Amino acid sequence: MFSSPTIYILLTKAGEQACLNCSKSKCKCVDRPGSQGCERCYRLNKTCLRGTSTRAMQSQKNNTVARIAQLEGKLDELVSSLQPQNPRSTSSSSVRNSLSTAASDTSSPATYGDHNIPAASTSSSDGLESSPEESLDIFRTHMLQYFPFLHIPSDVQWMRQERPFLFLCIMAVTCPSIPTKLALGEKIRKIATERMFLSSDPGAVNLDLLLGLLTVLAWGYDHLLHDTVMGLPRFTQLAITVVYELRLNKPLPDDSNVLTAGLGGCTSTRAPTRTLEEQRAVLACFILSSIVSTCLDNIQPMQWTSHMEECLEALTRKCETPLDEVFAHQVRLHRIAREAEHIRIASTAVPAAFHLTALQRKVNEVKQSITPDLQHNSLFRASTYYTELSIHGLVLSKKQDIPDLQRLEGLHACLETARSALDSFFQISSTDDYIGISFPFFNYLARSILVIMTLSTMNDPIWDTNLVRSTVDVLWILDHLINEVQQAKASRGEENESANGFLDKSTKKLQSLRASAYTALVPAKPQQQCSSVAQAAEDDLQVLRMFRAYELMDAGLMASFMEGTAIFDGFY
Template sequence: NLVHQPRAVTGQSDPSDPECRFSGGIRQTPFRRFTTQLYSIMNTVHRELGPYGRACVTCARAKCKCIPRAGGSTCERCHRLNKECMQPVRRRKLKPLSKRVQLEHKLDGLMTLLASAGQSQLQPLSLSTSNTGTSMNTNIVTSGAESPNSNSELLGAVISVPYLGKDSEEEACLASFREEKLPVFPVVHIPDTLSAKDVKEQSPFLWRCIAAVQCKHPSRQSELCASIREVAGKRLLVDCTKSLDLLQGVLVYLAWVTYLTQPQKSSLCIYTQMAIGLVFELGLNKPAPPDLCMATSNCNAVGHLPHLKPSLSTKRTMNERRAVLGCFVLSSLIAQFLGRMDPLRWTPHMEECLNTLSESDESPNDIVLAQITRTRLLADMILQGPWNENLYDIDIASRAPASFHMKAIQTRFQTLKSKIPVDLAENRSILFHLIHTEVSLYETALSKPTTNTEYTDPQRLDHLYTCLKAVKAFCELLISVPVAELTSIALPDLIYTSHCLVTLFRLSTFDYPGWDRAIVRSTLDLVFITGQLADRLNTVAQVVGIHSEGELRDPYSKLAMMMLKIRGEWASILSDLEAVDTDATLELPLFNMNQWDLDSFLNWSEDLS
């Protein structure tokens, strides 16, 4: 009997089994059959992998081995999957740049940034000139091309300048500043050959200051004034930058931007000291050293290191001379106005700069600045007279009589007037300074103590009346200025106006035998002239096209409101004097120049806003 034998589980099988194939007596499963076939193929055909980094794009993305087909342009995988076999694009790996080359590239990029900084930082500024009336943006720069220090600090700190949009608008704005503002107070000369683009690149801070001066939108002007203070603080106090551009910008800020600032803040003393400090840092009050090593003090051992050089120029330029004289004029009148600081000390080199400008034919405004400077020198002499006892602690017995000082100053004043060129005899800017100096000279009659009220000094009465006539001449000159040109008046003119009005109030209330206050009021009525000036200031915005927005008023309207408030206080005092006979028991407020301080002025303006 045959016994049925089951299939072996050890891999042995019947050769007649149709589902199996034998290889060496081992049963072949489908998986083993596939691996056996693959092994036989690999043994019969030689397959080479592609070189490293040469896998096709499809295999590289799938992160699979790329095996080229024999005699074909595709790989095995792409052929099997019927995909496009694309060879990768070879990219040559660049060697890293050296540190020197990287630094050169950074410098090139920085110079490109300087050239295009004005076109990427701020929004366009809407302005319009009084001549054309077209809407424009304003930003201007100084003619700092003469000075080697004008742009030497730009690599350390990039200043973004307001962008005007069109070249024609920038040129029109530059022409407006050059023709309307600079003749009033020529602290800088911008040649006609210098384009707005050149000026903006050479002196970005001055350009920013002039942008604020020319702006006719109070809100935009407020932003520019704030940015000026931020940039000035960073460059002067943080970066410790010293350049002619900064000095000229600070002078323009003091001359025009100060009373345009919104909100108004008293910054005259601080910015004046900044300007004086820059004059010292640049060495403009002393002759230019032929060698920078000579400019370092022998006491300063660190300063003699070869890599440390002072920020001085070895050749004095005309714009440097204008800047130092402009700084002296502003510091002198601001010191007189505030009464709590000293002006820039006059030096022999500044006298040389004054004589050079007097003979200069580079700009017709140079002789104007020279005359203004000589007038301020005389005004400083008046402040040093014996009638100002608070300024100097000098023994009275050692002083010459006041009449000696008065006679000497009167002689110098007449000499100064006689030396004014004929073509400048009617120059409004020179006349403002000249008439104000005459007011300062003869108002000393108000400062003298009245020791004997029964005795009348005829000479004192003459001085009082001469002072009254000078105040009247100043007010008539101020009223004659066209309304459209009131935007060009500088800070000196405003300070002189305040001084003359305060002096008129003192003359209107001064009690002295023989001095008739009624004649004073009939000659020049304080209440009337103050109201007339306020009315003219109120019309400036409409005439020149200043657009007030929101709660911000234009600066000229704010000045008018300040003047009207003071007018009301003065009117109440003057009406009391007319109603009641003045006697010894009547106490009148003793006004002096300090009492019409800018701080009080600005406090009143904040109450009115």
């Protein structure tokens, strides 16, 4: 019999002092002479690890204090990574207060709200920064005309105090300095993240946040500056979330929420009716979400509601600014375009001609309702052409058996509409206005370019591509557009920052698109026609990549044109 001390030593050897490999395998651990590990690890040619038995490891893992400290460290690291570089509170109320307080110092041109901009980029001598007054004037004069969902007062101090986040976003989209624009963009993301997800202040998600997000979506061109389209759906989803949280797509509730009533919440100071600012915001979110959904086909747009119809009627009736009428008509036309998109993707036995007639009648009603001053408005005309292209594209849908004559009429209607849209675009008198072109307005232009390129290469027995090329020269269109963008780049002052400027990136993408179009449109010489099928497929793939990179990939219209189109065969 073993004595008690002997039993204790053996138990300790088998449990706490066994190496890691033996402990896991529940095998006897016998030391080798000279403390060179155990016999089993030596025989299996394994590294013998002492003092790390599974029991000890499990004990450390279950240590509550250590585990809590570890989780707290990870949480602190996450919060610090989401905060701006300058130390600041995570409270949304402190965010708003610091924005307003710091903004009151108008003597420092290097401060936008509470966001300090590097002094090197704010020097008035380098010509890259404008004063807040000048930036607001640029936004009001050159940019709002292409997406007038805002009424900007001339009082800079009011903007800083009442709309600090919107003010910061306006400074970002009007800033010609690309490094400063990128720095402001990072701060905008961090503030939006903080107010949406980290702040417990019920006032953190408000109209100011929504207006700022919509401004960045409309003029930020994040997909060009960062060479990725992922920012578009993410900002769009954030904006939609704010709309839903503020209930801007629904009527104001008559009674307080039963879940919060009697819980000591603060009394709402909201006006009994929606303001025009709120009504414009929800309508703008509808347009932007519809366009992003059509381009990328990876998010669901906002659904139209009866309350949004009331907002549109109120905007038409009140019209605080001349641009309100333009914006109201833009919303109406987008609703018609969305109807055409729903019809295109739906399976219906109703003939396409019926839909064409009904939708075109709605467009004609909008045209007849405008005042004479708007007949030559660039935004109204671009919105009209965009909607008509959506309608005419219905006759090209694969889901419907369309007679050849009707398809031919639809193709000619698409050609004439796209040509008129491009002619209207090139009537923009000043290249300075190019800096103010919004994402929706550019999307109208992109759809027209896509239609012309597709019609110029369509492989269809009823369609004469030579007629298209003699009617509209897509190469000349791209050359002219490249020249206009380069002039806008020179006047904006991007020469020294051409590698990162979004106008320069636009030029490069258009030049690549022009090269691809030339390859597809200009017949190759006999000695050049021996290229492999793989090379031809690669050329077509390059065109597809270019469309996706520059937001020319209109998923809805593209699907209607794909059948029989040589340049895109095999990809859809």
